[in-house]
Amino acid sequence: MTAEPPVLVTGLPRSGTSWVGRMLTASGRLVYVNEPLNPQRPPGRSPGVLDASVTHRFQYICPGNETPWLAAFSRTVALRYNWLAEIRRNHGPGDLARMAKYGTAFTAGRLLARRALLDDPFALLSAEWFAGRLGCRVVVVVRDPVSFAGSWRRLGWRVDVRELLGQPLLLRDHPYVAELGALAGNRDVVTGAAMVWKVARRVTDTVARRAAGIKVVRYEDLCAAPLDGFRDLFDWCGLPWTGRAARRITAACTSSCSGSRPSFAWTGLSRTAYRPMDSRRALTVVSLPHEDAARVRALVQEREAAVGEPHADRLPVAGVRCPLDSPSPPAFGK
Numbered sequence: 001m002t003a004e005p006p007v008l009v010t011g012l013p014r015s016g017t018s019w020v021g022r023m024l025t026a027s028g029r030l031v032y033v034n035e036p037l038n039p040q041r042p043p044g045r046s047p048g049v050l051d052a053s054v055t056h057r058f059q060y061i062c063p064g065n066e067t068p069w070l071a072a073f074s075r076t077v078a079l080r081y082n083w084l085a086e087i088r089r090n091h092g093p094g095d096l097a098r099m100a101k102y103g104t105a106f107t108a109g110r111l112l113a114r115r116a117l118l119d120d121p122f123a124l125l126s127a128e129w130f131a132g133r134l135g136c137r138v139v140v141v142v143r144d145p146v147s148f149a150g151s152w153r154r155l156g157w158r159v160d161v162r163e164l165l166g167q168p169l170l171l172r173d174h175p176y177v178a179e180l181g182a183l184a185g186n187r188d189v190v191t192g193a194a195m196v197w198k199v200a201r202r203v204t205d206t207v208a209r210r211a212a213g214i215k216v217v218r219y220e221d222l223c224a225a226p227l228d229g230f231r232d233l234f235d236w237c238g239l240p241w242t243g244r245a246a247r248r249i250t251a252a253c254t255s256s257c258s259g260s261r262p263s264f265a266w267t268g269l270s271r272t273a274y275r276p277m278d279s280r281r282a283l284t285v286v287s288l289p290h291e292d293a294a295r296v297r298a299l300v301q302e303r304e305a306a307v308g309e310p311h312a313d314r315l316p317v318a319g320v321r322c323p324l325d326s327p328s329p330p331a332f333g334k
Helices: 017-027 067-077 083-089 093-111 121-133 145-155 168-173 175-183 189-210 219-224 226-237 243-253 290-307
Strands: 007-010 030-034 115-119 137-142 214-218
Touching: 007 017, 007 121, 017 030, 017 115, 017 137, 017 226, 017 243, 030 093, 067 115, 067 121, 083 093, 121 137, 121 189, 121 214, 137 189, 137 219, 137 226, 145 189, 145 290, 168 175, 175 189, 189 214, 189 290, 214 219, 214 226, 219 226, 226 243
Parallel strands: 007 115, 007 137, 030 115, 137 214
Antiparallel strands: none
């Protein structure tokens, strides 16, 4: 493992984790690793990056099942690429290009004493393990629930609750996850997204209170004041805040996406969704009709009140859509 702690950026899919991760790499001290726990190939199922078998979306890792994960992730955060394992499983032209990219990045990062940055929404439920067992500095990005639900509706995503309910250790440690069983057979995207947000926020609040090394940040706060927000994150992650980093973040957060260039696309060898954007402008577009937004607020209100969140009508924006929300292949399920 590297001398300085690795970084994990996580949060529910469509919460801006790719954006946050890319902004942290502006430090020049991190090697970006995209979604090693994603069960889809790509970006997941790459044993060169993570030599372990992912069986569930939102794989839950804890001391009770950590044996294969500890060995695999210790190698990943140490930036030790498993060339042989990758060649054995994936050897098409695109696979070889991806292998060259990650293998080179890992080797160069290790030689230059850089740290791993894992950008992985599917690590959200395991944040406590990453912080406690691997010593990661964990950044959990939480997006406004109306904005989040609007994004999922736009993309047509639905939660497959079997992915969560089929993990006994998760239900043992966080029994309230069983509430999602009520969604079985429910085709309403907005209700499903709101309930997933509510349960995920409860897990986040629980582990953040009892585990050092976990920091919860609001996506909308970063959008509204990106330089201030990312300067604080750099400091918390132990990254140098330089003029170069500030210039790169300013350029990436004031980009005007116009013309035919999409603001969201699953492209590149890592299939990351990040694109430069005007972050403040992202806070001006309503994501859901008023009736649906009110329904989301009602579903999550109990959770917000319990953790001391601002009341719905006092949040900075009642329902915003960021330019991250153009159609894409589903990362969670239909």
